[in-house]
Amino acid sequence: MALFSKDIQTMDDLYLHTLEDIYYAEQQIEKALPQMIDKASAGPLHDGFQSHLQETRGHIERLEEVFRLLGEEPKGATCPAIDGIIKESNQISKEISDSSVLDAALAAAGQAVEHYEITRYGTLIAWSLEMGHDGCADILQRSLTEEKAADEKLTQIAEQRLNKAA
Amino acid sequence: MALFSKDIQTMDDLYLHTLEDIYYAEQQIEKALPQMIDKASAGPLHDGFQSHLQETRGHIERLEEVFRLLGEEPKGATCPAIDGIIKESNQISKEISDSSVLDAALAAAGQAVEHYEITRYGTLIAWSLEMGHDGCADILQRSLTEEKAADEKLTQIAEQRLNKAA
Numbered sequence: 156m157a158l159f160s161k162d163i164q165t166m167d168d169l170y171l172h173t174l175e176d177i178y179y180a181e182q183q184i185e186k187a188l189p190q191m192i193d194k195a196s197a198g199p200l201h202d203g204f205q206s207h208l209q210e211t212r213g214h215i216e217r218l219e220e221v222f223r224l225l226g227e228e229p230k231g232a233t234c235p236a237i238d239g240i241i242k243e244s245n246q247i248s249k250e251i252s253d254s255s256v257l258d259a260a261l262a263a264a265g266q267a268v269e270h271y272e273i274t275r276y277g278t279l280i281a282w283s284l285e286m287g288h289d290g291c292a293d294i295l296q297r298s299l300t301e302e303k304a305a306d307e308k309l310t311q312i313a314e315q316r317l318n319k320a321a
Numbered sequence: 322m323a324l325f326s327k328d329i330q331t332m333d334d335l336y337l338h339t340l341e342d343i344y345y346a347e348q349q350i351e352k353a354l355p356q357m358i359d360k361a362s363a364g365p366l367h368d369g370f371q372s373h374l375q376e377t378r379g380h381i382e383r384l385e386e387v388f389r390l391l392g393e394e395p396k397g398a399t400c401p402a403i404d405g406i407i408k409e410s411n412q413i414s415k416e417i418s419d420s421s422v423l424d425a426a427l428a429a430a431g432q433a434v435e436h437y438e439i440t441r442y443g444t445l446i447a448w449s450l451e452m453g454h455d456g457c458a459d460i461l462q463r464s465l466t467e468e469k470a471a472d473e474k475l476t477q478i479a480e481q482r483l484n485k486a487a
Contacts, residue, residue: 267402
C-alpha cells in the first residue's frame with residue numbers, strides 16, 4: 156500500500172486503499188507474466204503462467220466491478236510489496252542461464268506472487284464481510300480461489316520436476 | 322533474492338541464494354517487529370507480534386544451523402521483496418491515527434510478511450528434499466510450522482476484532 160494524498164482515517168479508507176493496492180498489484184503482474192512465460196522452458200510451467208495471465212485479466216475486471224459496487228472510480232495505489240517481489244523475480248532470472256534452474260526459480264517467484272495476492276484477498280474478504288459488503292466478498296472470493304489453485308498448481312509442477320530429477 | 326557477484330549456475334547455487342534471501346528477510350523482520358509491537362493497541366495483536374519476535378530470532382538461529390550443515394558461512398542477500406513488504410507496512414502505519422484502523426492495517430501487514438516467509442520456506446523445503454538435504458528440510462519445516470501458526474493467529478485476531486465490531 157502506498158501513500159494516499161489524504162490520511163487513512165476510517166476502515167472505509169483502509170478498505171478502499173487496500174483495493175487500490177491489489178488493483179495496482181494485479182496490473183503489475185499482468186505486465187510481468189509475459190516475460191515469465193517467455194523464459195519458462197518446461198511445458199507445464201509455461202502453460203501454467205499462460206493460463207494465470209488470463210486469470211489475472213479476469214481478476215482486474217472483478218476488482219473494477221468491486222469499485223463500481225462501492226461507487227468508486229477504479230484506480231491503483233503504488234504497492235512497494237509487489238514491486239519488490241517482481242523486481243526480485245527479474246533480478247534472479249537474469250542471473251540464471253540453465254533452463255532447468257531457471258524454471259525452478261521462476262516457479263518459486265510465481266509462488267511468491269500468488270502468496271502476496273492470497274494474503275491481500277484474504278484480508279479484503281474479511282473486511283468486506285465486516286463492513287457489510289457481502290457482494291464484494293463474493294467477487295473477491297472467486298479470485299482468491301483461483302490464486303490458491305494457481306499456487307497449488309505451481310507446487311505440483313515443482314514436485315513433478317523434483318520426481319523427474321530424482 | 323538479490324544479485325550475487327557470481328551467476329547462479331546450478332540448483333546448489335539457487336538453493337544457497339534462496340537461503341541467503343530468507344536469512345536477510347528474517348533479519349529485516351526482526352528489525353521491523355519492535356515498531357509494529359509499539360504501534361499495536363489491542364492486547365492480542367501486541368502479544369502476537371511480541372511472541373513472533375521471539376520466534377523470528379529462533380528462525381535466524383535455525384538458518385545459521387542450516388548454513389553450518391551445508392558447510393557455508395551464514396550471510397544475507399538483499400531481498401527486494403521483503404524490503405517492499407516492510408516499506409508498505411511502514412508507509413500505511415504512518416497514514417493512520419485511529420488505533421482500531423491501525424491495528425487492522427498492522428495485522429494485514431503482519432500476514433503479508435508471514436505469507437512471504439511461508440512461500441520461501443515451502444520452496445526451500447521442497448528443494449532440500451530434492452537435493453538430499455533431509456536434515457535441512459527438518460529444520461526449515463519447524464520454522465514453516467511456526468510461520469503458518471503465526472498467520473493463523475493473525476487471522477483469528479482479525480476475526481475477533483470483526484466480531485467485536487459487529
